[in-house]
Amino acid sequence: QSVLTQPPSVSAAPGQKVTISCSGSSSNIGQNYVSWYQQLPGTAPKLLTYENNKRPSGIPDRFSGSKSGTSATLGITGLQTGDEADYYCVTWDSSLSAWLFGGGTKLTVL
Amino acid sequence: QLQLQESGPGLVKPSETLSLTCTVSSGSISSSNYYWGWIRQPPGKGLEWIGSIHYSGNTYYNPSLKSRVTMSVDTSKNQFSLKLSSVTAGDTAVYYCARLAGYPAWGQGTLVTVSS
Numbered sequence: 001q002s003v004l005t006q007p008p009s010v011s012a013a014p015g016q017k018v019t020i021s022c023s024g025s026s027s028n029i030g031q032n033y034v035s036w037y038q039q040l041p042g043t044a045p046k047l048l049t050y051e052n053n054k055r056p057s058g059i060p061d062r063f064s065g066s067k068s069g070t071s072a073t074l075g076i077t078g079l080q081t082g083d084e085a086d087y088y089c090v091t092w093d094s095s096l097s098a099w100l101f102g103g104g105t106k107l108t109v110l
Numbered sequence: 111q112l113q114l115q116e117s118g119p120g121l122v123k124p125s126e127t128l129s130l131t132c133t134v135s136s137g138s139i140s141s142s143n144y145y146w147g148w149i150r151q152p153p154g155k156g157l158e159w160i161g162s163i164h165y166s167g168n169t170y171y172n173p174s175l176k177s178r179v180t181m182s183v184d185t186s187k188n189q190f191s192l193k194l195s196s197v198t199a200g201d202t203a204v205y206y207c208a209r210l211a212g213y214p215a216w217g218q219g220t221l222v223t224v225s226s
Contacts, residue, residue, distance in 0.1 A: 002156070033211075035210070035214055044206060044216055044217070044218050044219045045157065045206075045216060047214050047215075047216075050212075050213065050214055056213070088156070088157055090157075090210065092210075092211070096173075097170050098159060098170060098172060098173070099147065099149075099159040099162065099210055100159070101149075101156060101157040101158065101159060102156075103156050104156045104157070
């Protein structure tokens with residue numbers, strides 16, 4: 001069971017918006033940056049956002065990261081069938097001196 | 111743009127030691143204060159952090175794997191390495207090397223199967 005809690009699955013229709021939550025604590029999300037990754041089947045995780053809300057070049061602004069207190073959120077607007085994938089949050093835990101991954105959320109675009 | 115590439119045997123026998131190396135290019139492993147890490151993903155499961163190492167040799171390990179993990183760094187080759195001892199079938203996974211902080215970067219991953 002992950003220290004960072006994500007919903008196992010979310011779904012929405014094409015063109016709609018979806019949010020994926022990542023819940024942690026004061027020792028991890030509460031005081032450190034959060035990154036989000038997208039993983040398509042059989043491929044390496046792809047960086048979507050880092051340092052809470054920054055996007056790498058080439059990542060469309062349909063993807064956005066945010067953080068409030070001990071929770072982080074990934075937002076995806078204008079859903080496309082190609083967005084179907086697993087999504088992971090990750091952050092450092094200052095008390096454990098360890099990197100933590102969320103359990104992953106499977107996005108289905110209906 | 112920073113690039114990382116894993117290398118090592120794809121098949122390891124039970125009870126033996128898994129050894130992997132990550133080669134960093136388009137950037138120096140010792141030019142910044144970041145840690146360099148290993149992450150693994152068993153088939154059909156989520157991502158698990160194994161450990162991280164600084165170019166000075168300082169390390170952090172996942173407590174659940176700490177007794178079996180050793181990481182090292184070779185700044186002259188711009189590489190860092192992972193050794194996981196006493197492997198079992200449960201260690202079968204895709205292993206990734208990565209820099210998780212700053213502007214994160216990952217290797218493409220390498221599948222390691224533990225089987226006799």
